Amino acid sequence: MTATVERPAEEQSWLLCAHCRSPLYAKRFRRALGVCARCGHHGRLTARERIAQLLDPESIEPIEVPPAPDDPLGFTDRLPYPERLAAARRDTGLAEAAVGARGTLEGNAVAAVAMDFGFMGGSLGGGVGEIITRTAEVALAERRPLLIVSASGGARMQEGPLSLMQMAKTSQALRRLDEAGVPTVSLVTDPTYGGVAASFASLCDVIVAEPGARMGFAGPRVIERTIGQKLPPDFQTAEFLLQHGHIDAIRARAELRPALRRILAGLGAAGPGPAAAEPAVTDALAVDPDELTTQDPWQTVRTARATERPTALDFIGLLVGDFEELHGDRIGGDCPATVGGVGLLDGQPVMVIGQQKGHTPAELTARNFGMPVPAGYRKAGRLMRLAEKAGIPVVTFVDTGGAYPGVEAEQNGQAAAIAENIRLMSGLRVPVVSVVLSEGGSGGALGLAVADRVLMLENAFYSVISPEGCAAILWRDPAAAAIAAAELGLTAPRLLATGVVDGVVREPPGGAQADHFAAADALSAALRSVLADLRTRSTAELLESRHARFRRFGAT
Known part of the structure; x- marks a missing residue:
């Protein structure tokens, strides 16, 4: 349209x-x-208009690509293929259905390629595949992030199986960027179908779409005629794709440049931020259990569950600059109880992931009361792998009563999703810090808490099971929850003494719920100190220390 x-x-x-x-x-x-x-x-915009709108005008430098063979098959339908090419070139002023350029986007160096639907429906042929691949090779050689703007009806029929080979060729180019740690961003515009959707448009680290943009492998008419299925009105639109976990964000055209800048900065593409602080001990972080006041365990549980306490998004808003939330597990789901994205923490790029509850009944219901489904753990895993590729630290905020226990969660592999994250986090080649904000419930919490340093807020708790659940199983009396809380060793002083956590962030008088800003200041100081220390460690030291940290539990 x-x-x-x-x-x-x-x-x-x-x-x-x-x-x-x-x-x-x-x-x-x-x-x-x-x-x-x-x-x-x-x-719709032309490829040149896309480049002009997204890149800083004075920075644009075209990437020249030698022409591909015009008619590899000698194809003729109603017209010979060369005549169709000549008409498309005359109408658009382009040599092919894509344009590549190097330049800057709000000061961030990028290599960009934009497709033009006006040129034979933006179809993917040898010429387009070569332009995309050459632009990716420039990104690799110059270590520039790659931005791909897609607009296509699919593979070019007039080039037969050779057009299919462009899917493999471009995907292979993106794999090389993955191996080299060069960020890639896909901007999906309307429409993006077929071989383009099934290759480079879906393979980038971050996928942003314009409102209403459609993307899919088979078009709606093909689906309806092939299987006779009635499709929903929003089928394959950006809104549908976001809901089902296939893209990260929808941004209106006027918002694209600032959003892309935040993504590039958060992935470290803008270069290092200001010099990180030297490792230092902060008064905000207690590392000796004797420094902490003994707490009544049941009261701690009740305090941690107070809806007035700051949530993961509250802390992200107070601590993380230029935060850009990313969505989706790329399999078919997005979890409202799990949030994550890139931003700047103390001026340094970071991937932050959290379990989100809410303050009101409506928010709690919308966020599933902070209980993640499998898509949430898989989304978190995807973002952690992206952080590893970009070489930026991971900070996780834990706040859940436990993973969601419903039938659908079990059908979608809840246990396996948690297990995969535990294994993934144990081997991440970047610094990882986890913070229990309020409630750390069982394996649902551990799925985000295998880290180099595990911290918790002073009035938080971390437990193998809820006190109510423990009381029902062992005492056979849910009313014994207060007794169970005392026995479970779930308070900050007990956890610090056993080494389950490495530090406790002091809360302001009245608790974090009484003063979100003071709580954020204390957490900021703690994170600054811990991350500064971890940044001095080599990858080998991080991995060995993390392994030793968890290896010792239960050993003599």
């Missing part, structure tokens, strides 16, 4: 929005970046 007559827009005074059919003044439409002011519909 697009404006009725789109090329060349400069020669028209008025256009019609293809979505709401409203008349649009052409100059105002271009100033709005091709977005209808009345309905918000995002019209």
